[in-house]
Amino acid sequence: MKMKQLIVTFHESNDIANPGGDERKLRFSYTVVPSDKVGKSDEHKYTSEHQITVSVVKTICAPWQCKGVNVDLILFEAGRQQVDKVWKSGERPRSLDFDLTPPDYTGASVPFDTSRIPSPAGHRMIVEVQTTIGF
Numbered sequence: 001m002k003m004k005q006l007i008v009t010f011h012e013s014n015d016i017a018n019p020g021g022d023e024r025k026l027r028f029s030y031t032v033v034p035s036d037k038v039g040k041s042d043e044h045k046y047t048s049e050h051q052i053t054v055s056v057v058k059t060i061c062a063p064w065q066c067k068g069v070n071v072d073l074i075l076f077e078a079g080r081q082q083v084d085k086v087w088k089s090g091e092r093p094r095s096l097d098f099d100l101t102p103p104d105y106t107g108a109s110v111p112f113d114t115s116r117i118p119s120p121a122g123h124r125m126i127v128e129v130q131t132t133i134g135f
Contacts, residue, residue, distance in 0.1 A: 001130045005035035008083060010123045013072065016053065025055035026075050028120055030083065035126065050093065054079040056100040063107035073114040075100070080125065087127045 010030045017025040029051045037046040054075040061071045082098045105111055 001132065003128050004131045006087065006127045006129060007033050007035050007038055008087070008125050008127055009033075010076075010080070010120045012121045013076065017055070022059070023055050023057050024061055024071055024075065025053065026072060026079075027051055027053045028076060028079050032087070032127075048092075048094075050083075050095065052079045052083055052096040052098060054082075054098050054100070056105065060100065060102070060105055060107045064110050067110060069110050070114050073117045074110070074112055076120045077112045077114075077117045078105075080123070084125065084127055087129060090129065 008030055009032075010028055013026045013028050015025070016027050017023055029049065031047050031049055033043060033047040037043045056071070056075065061074070064071055064074065078100055079096075079098055082096060086093065086096060100111075
């Protein structure tokens with residue numbers, strides 16, 4: 001097996017929660033391109049568009065907000081980690097849905113240090129995936 005690096009670039013998030021609903025729901029769009037195609041004249045041919053929708057019920061995130069935490073950054077970090085995990089597993093979905101649910105996520109403790117989470121728009125990460133050689 002050979003490893004290949006993909007560049008994942010996130011874009012602005014969109015709030016898609018139902019007004020008056022009991023959840024915070026954001027959609028993050030992102031593009032994926034092989035690292036060896038970045039900056040090349042044909043980069044656009046190898047770039048694909050994707051999205052992940054991340055949601056959490058307000059009863060879980062209300063205590064985080066009381067602590068002054070930016071819930072959108074928590075949703076982004078959870079989504080970013082999910083994208084990394086799914087792509088490393090070999091899946092290549094155009095669209096993903098991810099819910100922050102107990103027991104992994106509870107209102108009792110903030111799951112991430114938001115001071116260490118980058119802004120979603122323009123954030124790039126490298127994902128290493130296995131590729132097969134030959135047939």
